[in-house]
Amino acid sequence: MDRTRSRLSAGTLVLDCEGLVKWCGADQRVTALVRETQDNDFRVVASALTPIEAQDIRTKPDRLRWYLSRLRIEPVTEEISLAAADLLRVHRLHGHQYAIDAVVASTALRAPKPVVLLTSDEGAMTTLCGKSIKVVAV
Template identity: 55%
Template sequence: MARRKLNHEGTLVLDSEGLSKLLSDHAPVVALVAEARARGMEVVISALTIIEAVHDRTDRVRLSWLLSGMRIAPVGDEEAKAASALLLAAGLHGHKYAIDAVVAELALRQQRPVVVLTSDVADLTKLCGGQVRLVAV
């Protein structure tokens, strides 16, 4: 599937629960993603989120198809350092909140407005403050 270059009007970020619910055709999440795309928002996911969401019953063909329509953001040295700084600032430990911190770091550097579909609203609020809109899924 070829990716079109769009003039993006913001960004939608999915955490692992957002991806899991999209994979399972959870109607509210499917609708939110469709609405974001209709508004010209780019859909983005962290490479680590894929690892967190996949399990032995994951439909790999559907996963591959869904991911082909998203930008998968890698996590390198700079992203890891920035996520660690967010953890420290929020007083959280990486052992429990590492991937949340990566999702927060990803969200904070995206084109505004940014919406994050997450099951961890409280944790991401600590990490992002009021800089992104969090939608519970």
């Protein structure tokens, strides 16, 4: 792909649980998106909580570890944690159902722009991230 014609330029691709699981499962669309972003000098990241959420029977542990070695794991710092709590409060969301989404959203909001977030929960992530993050359903 010609770098000057790409829709993407240096920034960050954030994978939520489903984005990571589909990448590990060699989903063609997700793999193409990850490859395009890497070709365009995007950082590919996931929150430190994402691999925990992604560990299930669909993903073999060795395969997950191999894919995780190809991206940056962003720590859940005190700043990220407090920002996630603020997002939940502002949007009147609560509970474990939204907790990890809020951490992933906070991670995305602090990443170098532009940011693309691959997620299966487009509605919640669009609400949490606002218009500053491009949310892509996978």
